[in-house]
Amino acid sequence: MNRRTVFYWLIGLVIAAVVIGVAFYLDEAARYFIAHHQNRVGYNLMRNVSRLGDWPEHFALGVILTGIAWWRGNKKWTRIFLSMLIALAIAGLAGRVIKISTGRARPSVKTEEVWNGPRFSSKFHAFPSGHVAASTAFFAVLFLANWRIGLIGVPIPILIGVSRMYVAAHYLSDVVCAVVLGIICAVLVVRLLWRNIEHRTLNWRRG
Numbered sequence: 527m528n529r530r531t532v533f534y535w536l537i538g539l540v541i542a543a544v545v546i547g548v549a550f551y552l553d554e555a556a557r558y559f560i561a562h563h564q565n566r567v568g569y570n571l572m573r574n575v576s577r578l579g580d581w582p583e584h585f586a587l588g589v590i591l592t593g594i595a596w597w598r599g600n601k602k603w604t605r606i607f608l609s610m611l612i613a614l615a616i617a618g619l620a621g622r623v624i625k626i627s628t629g630r631a632r633p634s635v636k637t638e639e640v641w642n643g644p645r646f647s648s649k650f651h652a653f654p655s656g657h658v659a660a661s662t663a664f665f666a667v668l669f670l671a672n673w674r675i676g677l678i679g680v681p682i683p684i685l686i687g688v689s690r691m692y693v694a695a696h697y698l699s700d701v702v703c704a705v706v707l708g709i710i711c712a713v714l715v716v717r718l719l720w721r722n723i724e725h726r727t728l729n730w731r732r733g
Contacts, residue, residue: 549702556698572689579686581660610667617663617711625651634694654704655696658687662708
């Protein structure tokens with residue numbers, strides 16, 4: 527890893543830390559605003575978005591896209607779609623471990639203690655948002671592969687994040703931290719997986 531890469535990573539981590547800090551600070555304000563601007567139509571809409579924005583739907587889409595790319599013989603896009611699935615899985619697993627470990631109560635749960643330590647009940651799995659982490663990782667890989675096409679997917683994790691807050695399943699900080707987690711998973715998959723594939727291809731050609 528050269529100095530420029532280290533510099534970019536440090537800048538990215540500093541920005542992420544600042545954004546996360548602001549998100550935690552605005553948690554209650556965001557929850558108050560949403561609670562006082564809800565209506566039945568909006569709630570039903572956001573509940574459906576939340577339902578369709580989970581990891582099985584993303585996984586199914588990834589499998590379909592991978593199958594189409596493979597059937598057409600497009601190795602580049604087959605690799606991209608497989609990477610999206612891998613990033614999705616890593617983000618989902620990492621998010622699950624963090625959820626169980628932290629035991630943060632969801633906004634809809636009335637409790638004096640927000641952070642409760644290791645819990646297996648879904649009522650205490652607010653941090654981070656699994657929906658948002660998986661969706662962000664999934665579409666971030668696409669963005670890193672081709673930012674023009676990837677821009678199409680950017681609004682999806684944002685909309686899912688809003689829906690999760692709207693239905694009182696997560697705080698703002700849960701969503702923001704999930705975005706950061708998803709981006710980190712996507713970057714790691716792209717850098718490690720794609721670099722290994724390129725090195726193997728180069729060595730095979732030389733051999």
